[in-house]
Amino acid sequence: MRGLSGKxxxxxxxxxxxxxxxxxxxxxxxxxxxxxxxxxxxxxxxxRELGPATRGASGDLADPATAxxxxxxxVAAFGRIDGLVNNAGIYPRGVIGETTAAFFDHMFAVNTRxxxxxxEAAIRAFRAQGSAGAIVTVGSLNAWCGLxxxxxxxxxxxxxxxxxxxxxxxxxxxxxxVNQLNVGWTFTANEDATQQREGRKPGWETQVPLRxxxxxxxxxxxxxxxxxxxxxxxxxxxxxxxxYEVEQFPVVGRLG
Numbered sequence: 001m002r003g004l005s006g007k008x009x010x011x012x013x014x015x016x017x018x019x020x021x022x023x024x025x026x027x028x029x030x031x032x033x034x035x036x037x038x039x040x041x042x043x044x045x046x047x048r049e050l051g052p053a054t055r056g057a058s059g060d061l062a063d064p065a066t067a068x069x070x071x072x073x074x075v076a077a078f079g080r081i082d083g084l085v086n087n088a089g090i091y092p093r094g095v096i097g098e099t100t101a102a103f104f105d106h107m108f109a110v111n112t113r114x115x116x117x118x119x120e121a122a123i124r125a126f127r128a129q130g131s132a133g134a135i136v137t138v139g140s141l142n143a144w145c146g147l148x149x150x151x152x153x154x155x156x157x158x159x160x161x162x163x164x165x166x167x168x169x170x171x172x173x174x175x176x177x178v179n180q181l182n183v184g185w186t187f188t189a190n191e192d193a194t195q196q197r198e199g200r201k202p203g204w205e206t207q208v209p210l211r212x213x214x215x216x217x218x219x220x221x222x223x224x225x226x227x228x229x230x231x232x233x234x235x236x237x238x239x240x241x242x243x244y245e246v247e248q249f250p251v252v253g254r255l256g
Contacts, residue, residue, distance in 0.1 A: 007232075008032045010074045067117035088114065116163055140157040
């Protein structure tokens with residue numbers, strides 16, 4: 001175990017997908033989790049399935065008020081907060097030359113502004129408790145460049161890298177650690193639906209060209225969750241301000 005027993009975490013976007021796997025892993029290691037999602041019914045169902053170590057709250061992170069509300073809900077439910085996972089995000093496709101202001105603003109509101117506001121709300125709570133804290137933000141390998149149909153998404157994730165380093169640099173003396181997981185291609189129900197809409201057949205996730213996935217398959221949410229638990233735990237302390245690439249191959253300098 002990583003010393004997570006009794007710790008309290010807020011995981012945004014945890015009613016399904018990678019976030020749910022994160023919640024499951026943290027609970028398995030003895031933590032308590034505030035489950036968040038857009039749909040209250042889905043949040044409630046997830047809490048029932050994951051058990052008594054959870055509480056739930058819904059809210060649209062495009063609304064600036066949601067960040068503080070989620071941290072407040074975590075403290076109200078469990079009496080404190082020890083860490084935040086900025087997992088929630090959106091990834092709609094786009095076409096270069098056709099970006100609208102509304103599309104851009106919504107992407108950045110959810111993917112970039114919300115993580116900062118959630119982090120600031122958590123930081124205020126850590127300070128009020130007089131405690132250390134850990135923040136893990138879920139980024140993407142697309143932050144380094146991205147595909148042509150993910151330009152705005154890639155920009156939104158690139159900004160998170162600066163945020164992570166900036167907050168870590170500022171908060172280190174307070175023993176508040178801030179790190180980021182730049183996650184590679186991972187299987188979720190949403191990703192499966194997207195890929196099938198784009199022409200791939202069921203089971204595509206285990207038949208990926210080795211160039212794109214050296215194991216022949218893409219990653220699973222539980223594998224991402226394991227890294228999240230490590231970066232929230234004291235096992236990774238005192239490291240902070242790091243952008244950790246959760247991928248099957250080296251991102252920089254790859255040849256062939």
